[in-house]
Amino acid sequence: MGGRVPISDGGGGFEVSPDELEGAGHSAQGIAEQIPDQTGSVLAPSDRASGGLAGWATGGALHDCTYDWKKLLDGLAAAMDGYGAKMVQMAQGYRQSDQGAAANLQSLQTSSRPAAYQARAGAADPFGTVLADGSPGSAPVRSRRQVA
DSSP: OOSOEEEOOSSSOEEEOHHHHHHHHHHHHHHHHHHHHHHHTTHHHHHHHHHHTTTSHHHHHHHHHHHHHHHHHHHHHHHHHHHHHHHHHHHHHHHHHHHHHHHHHHHHHHSOOOHHHHHTTTSOOTTOOBOTTSSBSSOOSSOTTTOO
């Protein structure tokens, strides 16, 4: 089920590709996983640099700036991971919804006929309707233009 799912918002609408949405979610999670290791690697060099500036106001400011920056990026990583997980869940939801709709349509095709039709079972169809499988029914396979 890799197709696009049209979504209408009352305007022009848009389409969602569950496979692409899921892939983007996994990508976001993968990047988010790498951020803490990368940001952690700047702490030691910053500590060395700020240690070399002992007694200077810039030493403390560099230290504080580096740790605040790491904290901010780690928060970004957590948010990216969370949004990535939500994107994966949304893709799964679109697939489940699509599969549910397909199952409902399939059950309509295979379910018993409406009661009014069952009451007249065997009676001649005044319209000569023919189903796509060739059996008598209510869904014509020919358009009016093709009927002589």
